[in-house]
Amino acid sequence: xxxxxxxSILGSIRSHLAASLPFDSLEHPVHxxxxxxxxxxxxxPQSLLELFAxxxxxxxxxxxxxxxxSDALKQILTALKAQRIAISDSPQVERLLHAADLExxxxxxxxxxxxxxxxxxxxxxxxxxxxxxxxxxDSACERHRLVSLVPPVHIAIISASKICETLSEAxxxxxxxxxxxPAVTFITGPSRTADIExxxxxxxxxxxxxxxxxxxxx
Amino acid sequence: MNHLSSETFRENARAALADAHxxxxxxxxxxxxGEKRKAAAASLPxxxxxxxxxxxxxxEVLSHLDGYLEEFVGKAEARGAQVHWARNAAEANSIxxxxxxxxxxxxxxxxxxxxxxxxxxxxxLEAAGMQVVETDLGEYIIQLAEEPPSHIIxxxxxxxxxxxxxxxxxxxGMPPTDDVAxxxxxxxxxxxxxxxxxxxxxxxxxxxxxxxxxxxxVENEGNIRLTTSLPRLHxxxxxxxxVIPRFADLDVFLKLLPRSASGQRMxxxxxxxxxxxxRATDEGPEELHIVLxxxxxxxxxxxxxxxxxxxxxxxxxxxNVCPVYQQVGGHAYGSVYPGPIGAVIxxxxxxxxKAAQLPYASSLCGACREVCPVKIDIPRxxxxxxxxxxPRKGSVAERLAFKLWARAMMSPALYKLSSVAGRLLQRxxxxxxAWTSGRDLRPIExxxxxxxxxxx
Amino acid sequence: xxxxxGVSSVEVLRRVGCEVEFDxxxxxxxxxAYNTGYLDEARLVARRFIQIFEESKADAIVSPSGSxxxxxxxxxxxxxxxTKWLPRAQAVAAKxxxxxxxxxxxxxxxxxxxxxxxxxxxxxxCHGLRDLNIxxxxxxxxxxxxxxxxVEMEHADACCGFGGxxxxxxxxxxxxxxxxxxxxxxxxxxxxxxxGDASCLMQIGGRLSRxxxxxxxxxxxxxxxxxxxx
Numbered sequence: 085x086x087x088x089x090x091x092s093i094l095g096s097i098r099s100h101l102a103a104s105l106p107f108d109s110l111e112h113p114v115h116x117x118x119x120x121x122x123x124x125x126x127x128x129p130q131s132l133l134e135l136f137a138x139x140x141x142x143x144x145x146x147x148x149x150x151x152x153x154s155d156a157l158k159q160i161l162t163a164l165k166a167q168r169i170a171i172s173d174s175p176q177v178e179r180l181l182h183a184a185d186l187e188x189x190x191x192x193x194x195x196x197x198x199x200x201x202x203x204x205x206x207x208x209x210x211x212x213x214x215x216x217x218x219x220x221x222d223s224a225c226e227r228h229r230l231v232s233l234v235p236p237v238h239i240a241i242i243s244a245s246k247i248c249e250t251l252s253e254a255x256x257x258x259x260x261x262x263x264x265x266p267a268v269t270f271i272t273g274p275s276r277t278a279d280i281e282x283x284x285x286x287x288x289x290x291x292x293x294x295x296x297x298x299x300x301x302x
Numbered sequence: 303m304n305h306l307s308s309e310t311f312r313e314n315a316r317a318a319l320a321d322a323h324x325x326x327x328x329x330x331x332x333x334x335x336g337e338k339r340k341a342a343a344a345s346l347p348x349x350x351x352x353x354x355x356x357x358x359x360x361x362e363v364l365s366h367l368d369g370y371l372e373e374f375v376g377k378a379e380a381r382g383a384q385v386h387w388a389r390n391a392a393e394a395n396s397i398x399x400x401x402x403x404x405x406x407x408x409x410x411x412x413x414x415x416x417x418x419x420x421x422x423x424x425x426x427l428e429a430a431g432m433q434v435v436e437t438d439l440g441e442y443i444i445q446l447a448e449e450p451p452s453h454i455i456x457x458x459x460x461x462x463x464x465x466x467x468x469x470x471x472x473x474x475g476m477p478p479t480d481d482v483a484x485x486x487x488x489x490x491x492x493x494x495x496x497x498x499x500x501x502x503x504x505x506x507x508x509x510x511x512x513x514x515x516x517x518x519x520v521e522n523e524g525n526i527r528l529t530t531s532l533p534r535l536h537x538x539x540x541x542x543x544x545v546i547p548r549f550a551d552l553d554v555f556l557k558l559l560p561r562s563a564s565g566q567r568m569x570x571x572x573x574x575x576x577x578x579x580x581r582a583t584d585e586g587p588e589e590l591h592i593v594l595x596x597x598x599x600x601x602x603x604x605x606x607x608x609x610x611x612x613x614x615x616x617x618x619x620x621x622n623v624c625p626v627y628q629q630v631g632g633h634a635y636g637s638v639y640p641g642p643i644g645a646v647i648x649x650x651x652x653x654x655x656k657a658a659q660l661p662y663a664s665s666l667c668g669a670c671r672e673v674c675p676v677k678i679d680i681p682r683x684x685x686x687x688x689x690x691x692x693p694r695k696g697s698v699a700e701r702l703a704f705k706l707w708a709r710a711m712m713s714p715a716l717y718k719l720s721s722v723a724g725r726l727l728q729r730x731x732x733x734x735x736a737w738t739s740g741r742d743l744r745p746i747e748x749x750x751x752x753x754x755x756x757x758x
Numbered sequence: 759x760x761x762x763x764g765v766s767s768v769e770v771l772r773r774v775g776c777e778v779e780f781d782x783x784x785x786x787x788x789x790x791a792y793n794t795g796y797l798d799e800a801r802l803v804a805r806r807f808i809q810i811f812e813e814s815k816a817d818a819i820v821s822p823s824g825s826x827x828x829x830x831x832x833x834x835x836x837x838x839x840x841t842k843w844l845p846r847a848q849a850v851a852a853k854x855x856x857x858x859x860x861x862x863x864x865x866x867x868x869x870x871x872x873x874x875x876x877x878x879x880x881x882x883x884c885h886g887l888r889d890l891n892i893x894x895x896x897x898x899x900x901x902x903x904x905x906x907x908x909v910e911m912e913h914a915d916a917c918c919g920f921g922g923x924x925x926x927x928x929x930x931x932x933x934x935x936x937x938x939x940x941x942x943x944x945x946x947x948x949x950x951x952x953x954g955d956a957s958c959l960m961q962i963g964g965r966l967s968r969x970x971x972x973x974x975x976x977x978x979x980x981x982x983x984x985x986x987x988x
Contacts, residue, residue, distance in 0.1 A: 089386075671888070
């Protein structure tokens with residue numbers, strides 16, 4: 085049934101494009117050269133780490149640069165008085181949390197049914213973009229989708245070496261493997277809206293707070 | 303839902319002009335959005351290069367749309383997505399209702415999708431017995447209020463916080479407040495359990511990548527991520543024009559879109575979804591269905607001027623700078639797509655008969671063309687449409703007037719006569735009540751320039 | 759309809775050393791028909807314009823109207839695909855200039871010896887600004903007018919709401935847009951508002967006078983032609 089619709093639509097596209105041909109030659113459309121080199125803004129004077137921290141903070145994210153991640157985790161979770169912590173399936177996250185040695189209820193690789201009860205979600209990030217303060221989470225590497233979204237606080241852990249400068253580099257990285265994973269998420273700060281009188285409200289459906297702990301040790 | 307019609311734009315506009323609340327809201331919203339966009343564009347020294355590149359990429363795709371669509375579909379299907387083709391709104395709604403009904407769905411959560419508003423999908427789903435919940439805050443507000451959206455990216459911009467507070471009290475039993483943070487957290491709490499209960503999640507698509515079969519969806523709230531990862535079934539609805547060729551092209555579009563829409567460097571979330579999950583135990587929906595909608599878009603390919611309309615990123619930048627939109631707002635257009643872009647795509651999608659006034663409701667100032675991230679020449683499009691509509695719909699009086707005008711312009715003798723006549727008429731009676739209702743006429747001259755020149 | 763614009767333009771061009779001719783056969787650039795969608799009538803009148811002006815031996819065709827100049831620059835679009843008229847349209851368009859653009863960009867004259875006393879502001883007419891990129895030229899010329907105090911009003915580049923037949927097809931919207939411009943003019947506390955397009959000046963002047971305002975409207979040509987004794 086749907087094949088009729090497919091052929092009809094493709095046919096309509098082709099016939100209308102054909103009708104356009106005599107007029108096309110009168111216009112002078114610009115065609116992209118491949119590859120196009122766009123004029124690139126000057127390179128930042130600071131380090132990528134500093135640029136990332138600045139970018140993240142400008143969108144109300146919290147950036148912690150440290151060599152002791154467990155300690156950083158402990159401080160954040162204690163300050164939040166968080167009890168129910170959901171984590172991804174990353175063995176590194178589980179290890180770091182155990183090392184923080186806290187009295188908490190732990191949920192690992194939870195499903196949709198259970199995750200709504202939890203106060204904090206912890207994941208790693210596979211890459212980050214300094215120019216915008218963006219985290220790159222790849223579902224092929226880590227089960228991140230719900231744990232970085234549902235609990236009101238999201239903590240992401242990333243090594244400084246994983247920070248690249250530009251969006252373009254991050255896109256190239258994602259494209260570089262065999263195939264793109266089924267779900268990749270870019271996260272830039274906590275969730276927000278300005279739908280009511282254009283007044284900014286932080287924390288809508290996604291997390292209200294985002295902490296990024298950067299492992300500064302090389 | 304009480305929709306105004308495009309056919310009564312003139313009356314709609316009059317009513318809007320008389321609404322002081324609305325005009326105040328519009329003034330604030332459009333000037334704030336406009337300033338943010340301007341600052342965001344200025345912060346990128348290569349902004350003009352990006353616009354040129356984006357315009358070129360869109361032209362490339364649209365000029366070869368069949369090939370790129372087929373490539374996208376092939377790649378998406380190879381990764382497990384099921385793709386459906388819908389020739390028109392009714393067919394799209396039927397496909398989507400069918401999918402939901404087959405899976406015995408009762409609760410449908412939706413994230414903001416102009417395309418589904420275009421097809422009036424919600425009405426169809428409700429008629430099929432489903433509960434439909436809009437999850438984007440602005441869309442949720444207008445759903446409760448039973449109103450159509452008034453702006454492409456901020457659908458509830460015409461409502462004050464006071465009005466929204468009253469609405470929440472009436473519909474949700476919330477204690478009275480106009481505090482934005484409280485209103486937002488009430489919406490969050492109320493919608494959480496809808497997400498958890500949902501059988502189907504319906505989203506739009508910002509970009510569909512031909513090279514990889516990936517759909518890309520951009521947001522700030524997080525509701526799109528919830529809509530597309532919690533329910534078992536995800537249906538993504540997209541106009542056929544949303545395709546872009548390569549994954550790398552996202553660099554250009556993801557820089558232009560958030561800056562043009564809301565002055566942000568980057569929106570809070572981008573979801574890149576390619577097919578379905580690999581293992582049953584992975585997170586995410588079990589099924590991904592992509593619905594491709596034509597509904598008049600393929601017709602727009604027939605001329606390079608109209609083809610540009612399909613490049614639109616739905617950023618709303620043109621609305622914010624349009625002197626007409628700034629005064630009358632979105633509802634007056636009687637269309638899901640208001641403002642300058644709405645004035646050109648509504649007649650093309652819905653048919654000229656339904657929206658003949660819209661292309662004339664512009665002073666042709668060109669502010670829209672200046673801010674469009676993909677360089678759509680909207681004034682040129684408006685003139686193109688006027689050139690098509692006028693022969694069909696110009697009033698007899700107007701047609702006659704212009705025929706006489708042309709006669710006069712072709713003959714210096716007649717021209718001289720017409721200026722004399724014009725000057726006399728001005729002396730005797732107002733040329734047009736439409737002018738003089740708000741403005742005085744210039745005092746008449748006793749001699750024309752032609753006469754003065756002759757006397758030199 | 760506004761003879762002193764033509765008279766002033768001639769005066770200014772002569773003052774800077776141009777030899778000015780005026781072909782009395784000319785009527786209109788066809789913009790009203792083009793903008794309202796009457797393309798056949800527009801082409802009829804445009805062809806006449808082209809015929810008249812291509813006969814001229816002048817180095818340039820100068821118009822004191824940004825919108826008329828922009829219309830002439832659109833002639834190639836109007837005659838796209840017409841192998842006979844397209845090259846003729848292109849030739850005439852290439853020679854046609856708006857007054858301020860001609861003075862500053864072509865003749866390199868920024869001071870035309872004008873003097874006018876008082877505080878004034880400039881309204882950017884849309885076609886001149888967005889089709890012809892005229893923004894700095896009028897301001898440069900105005901700044902050299904002896905005795906004139908130039909102030910930039912808010913949103914000088916916002917549309918006045920005229921838009922040709924739009925002003926009478928949608929008069930309430932046209933006036934609503936106009937009132938934003940009037941507010942900005944009033945906040946600038948000026949004696950006069952100057953612009954490069956007669957249509958904008960009629961729109962703005964018509965509302966100022968309806969509101970009983972003392973603010974004058976002046977065409978750029980009139981300002982530039984003004985001398986001490988005026």
